[in-house]
Amino acid sequence: MKNRWKVTSFAMAFAWSGLMPALAHADPVWDRIRSSGHLVCGAIPSDPIGSWVDPKTGQWEGYEIELCRQMASDLSKTMGKKIEPEFRETGWNTVVLDIQSQKIDIWPGMSATPERQKALSMVGPIYTLAMCGMVGRNFQTKDTWADLNKSNVRIATVTGTSVETAFKKTAPEAQQVTLAGYSEVTMAVQSGRADLMGADVLRCLNVAKSAPNAFSGVVYPKPIQSLDSSAGVLKSADHLTAWLQKWADEKRTSGDVKKLFLSVFQKAGLDASKIPPDVQF
Template sequence: MAFLKHPGGFLRSCVVALSLATALVGDAQASDSTWQDVKARGVVRVGVIPARQCYYWQSPGSDEWKGFPVAMSRDAVDALGQAMGQKLKIEYVTTSWGTSILDVQSGKIDFFIGLAETPQRKQAVYMFGPLWTLPDVAVGRQGFNVDNTWAALNKPATRVAVAMGTTSEQAAKKYLPDSQIRSLKNSNDAILDVQSGKSDITLTTAIAGLAAMQVNQNLANMVVPRPLSAIPADGVTRRDGDGKFYDFLQKWATRYYAEGNTKKRVLEALGECGLDSKRLPADMIF
């Protein structure tokens, strides 16, 4: 065999192989700390979802990302940079509601802001927050009196349009079991159902409802039914080896929310995307 004739070459090959193995182990260890990865890279990869007005969007012909989770992400990166003692750049990575968890787990994205907090998601990734809590709202057609309690709305005659697979659909099934629940393909279809008079109300998020009311006068009013139905929205980052990145973001999120920055960023974004925040219910929370 060749290595018997050239023991020196064999030994050199072993040394090279050992060095490569050591380097790979070192890389694996480094990649098990998001904090160290970001610090070494100098870039934070932030998830965004295209064409989600007020949340994530770009003006025609512009590369600039707008929206309140985008603004929150910039604030988080600024805070990270200060803690790391260096200027960090942001690389925006497009994702979707369905793939964002996988993109975070794989390391394609360092963090993403805007997922509802659920026990299943908390097992898959680290969730930092809550960053905001926008309650389910009921938006009614012209001529329909939208009561501010679930009990008053929960009648066999009430026709309720919801988007399938959403927290609003879950709220309808929980609070309005006696009503006529119409589960439709998406939020736009649910809103159209009310506009056409096929349904009396739609349950949706406050921002989606506000946008719908702005473009259609047949949607007359919006209320926040009581008791409050709301799921906190968090940021997500992967479950790495040391948890340092998550620990920092959780402390940042707690302070950020307590200081009222969430409400500030949401109202700014509503103005940027042309919505009138004065039409929000007076008892709206963030």
């Protein structure tokens, strides 16, 4: 009887040891996507270029939306079943909590700040955004960082953004004028308080369309410097995280991500012809 107990105990321990790796690597998000047939992505109604609702069709559009659609399409091949993209409204002030509460599965584009890395798995970069500057009408500059990195150059950026951090790092000798929002930054350049509005390629394209007479042009300082954007997913989504990282690397290397952005720019009515050919996404 005693020996039989030992054998039974050993068998149970062996069985549990075989199950532990599977349990330890369970991914609730991956399993839910496969079970439901839906990849739930966040969408922000007022996020210019990133996501918006087309008033004619009532459908979501934008590069964040197209990234999710492509992810769902490729997940369909991986999972061997149709995965439909589903969009649920979120906001910049709630997106992290919405992922943690599993209201949404993913938000495909945000900076991997230390705070977000503590709260989420940040996968990426999913895409990169080249840094650029909207040039004031009375300011003359060439298209190099060396020309901007001078003590008599005044660069205006929005306080607390990754763009502010990047311009301070890349042009440390310039005078940095940091303001609360892009409307204040625009006014600073127009009034002569600043020489250049520091931004990323999306912002520069949008400003060039909405305020064509406010600036003399746009400059992409060389060598091209870019800001990384990552996808945020649940911390325990190990399987999805690994799949997304491989997906992002392949899509960026193949140039598919750049094609996706250029297609969205066309839909948004933005003039992408002025983007230097060496700018990637």
